[in-house]
Amino acid sequence: MRNPFKNIGPGALIAAAFIGPGTVTVCTLAGVQFGYGLLWAMILSIIATVILQETAARIGLVSGKGLSQVLREQLPDGILRKLILGLVLAAIVVGNAAYEGGNISGGVLGLQALGNDGIIHLKSFQLNGYSLLIGAVAFVLLYIGNYKVLEKVFLVLVILMSLSFVITAILTGPDLFDLLNNAFIPGVPEGSLLMIIALVGTTVVPYNLFLHASLVNQKWKDKRELPAARKDTIIAVVLGGIVSMCIIIAAAAINGSSVDGAAGLALSLEPLYGEAARYCIGLGLFAAGITSAITAPLAGAYVAQGCLNLDGNQQSKPFRATWMLILFTGVLLATFGIKPIAIIQFAQIANGILLPVIAGILIWLANRTNLLGEHKNSTLKNAISLVILIITCILGGKVILTVIGSL
Structure with missing residues (x-):
């Protein structure tokens, strides 16, 4: 009771990881285009995310190992294991490197919404100083390599992000009856199907599964602490989902507008609700960007370590080399405004394939007595997990078809 934050675990990092700039943008568009109409889809996303x-x-806690390492050990030796581990490496490591520029750019947009644009002019070209600042902060925190430090920093950033978006939603004075009605009674407004898929897809993130399985062992060392880990997961993901819903609620205040992202939301809300709305959105977007800019390289390093069977901890040279490569790639892309379209499209296809594959493998692993013993899945958990597997297959297929259609 004297220290209410003592039992907070990696859930804070996971919540911060899935509320990145992409989530903020998708939730903003959902609110602007469909008002409160898709709040139920976010609740569906929260349930699926909690289960996975x-x-x-x-x-991770029962085995004492990261998910990619468990995959290496549990999958039978042969072409299937190589294909799955190769897919994981491509989707997480290469994908996170491609997306890292977007994470950092999201944090930059948040800072720019507060005032100065952060542009540095050097003779014939210009670069973004904010992206260098965010990259430097991420580098220092990752280089320290101390889980407890990361936990405390992320707790502060998650609180900042949560307060920012919750206050913004309150400022808009939402209709509570209409809000609750749309949150618990599903409806599919005309033209909303793709947005529903996007809301689920931006919340159920493959790399978070690998990150969580690795980080849980940094906090707890004994399977008897599973209840604490489960409670931490549920609370963090539900609170993260509430933050996402608050973004939708805030954006619904300008329903029907031509706003195309969070930065535009900040500018649109300012004339209606004053400077407080712009500052809240700006701080929230900054927190979302910088947390994702840290968790993406961290997840990539854990995945590479397990898939390639590399020894060492967070201070080891291979681990640091992996996250440095991902982070530096993101800083370079964000600083000079480069968009590696081909790599991003490849990463989207790889993630589209990976999500249902990993969901299926998680269900398989969760039923293996030799791995989990008495902690394997119950019949109810298997039933819910199978429904989620079907949803991830639909999500993955839609992502792949959308990317192929844009080529």
Whole structure:
């Protein structure tokens, strides 16, 4: 009771990881285009995320290993294992390097919404000083390589992000009856199907499953602490989902506008609700960007370590080399405004394939007695997990078809 934050675990990092600039943008567009109409889809996303993240955390804590390492050991030796590990490496490591520029750019947009644009002019070209600042902060925190430090920093950033978006939603004076009605009674407004898929897809993130399974062992060392890990997961993911819903609620205040992202939301809300709205959105977007800019390289390093069977901890040279490569790639892309379209499209296809594959493998692993013993899935958990697997297959297929259609 004297220290209410003592039992907070990696859930804070996971919540911060899935509320990145992409999530903020998708939730903003959902609110602007459909008002409160898709709040139920976010609740569906929260349920799916809780189930998958709890499974990953349980596997990590009981086995004492990261998810990619468990995959290496549990999958039969042969072409299937090589294909799955190769897919994981491509989707997480290469994908996170491609997306890292977007994470950092999201944080930059948040800072720019507060005032100065952060542009540095050097003779014939210009670069973004904010992206260098965010990259430097991420580098220092990752280089320290101390889980407890990361936990405390992320707790502060998650609180900042949560307060920012919750206050913004309150400022808009939402209709509570209409809000609750749309949150618990599903409806599919005309033209909203793709947005529903996007809301689920931006919340159920493959790399978070690998990150959670690895980080849970940094906090807890004994399978008897599974209840604490489960509670941490549920609370963090639900609170993260509430933050995402607050973004939708805030954006619904300008329903029908031509706003195309969070930065535009900040500018649109200012004339209606004063400077407080712009500052809240700006701080929230900054926190979302910088947390994702840290968790993406961290997840990539854990995945590479497990897939390639590399020894060492967070201070080891291979681990640091991996996250440095991902982070530096992101800083370079964000600083000079480069958009590696081909790599991003490849990463989207790889993630589209990976999500249902990993969801299926998680269900398989969660039922293996030799791995989890008495902590394997119950019949109810299997039933819910199978429904989620079907949803991830639909999500993955839609992502792949959308990317192929844009080529």
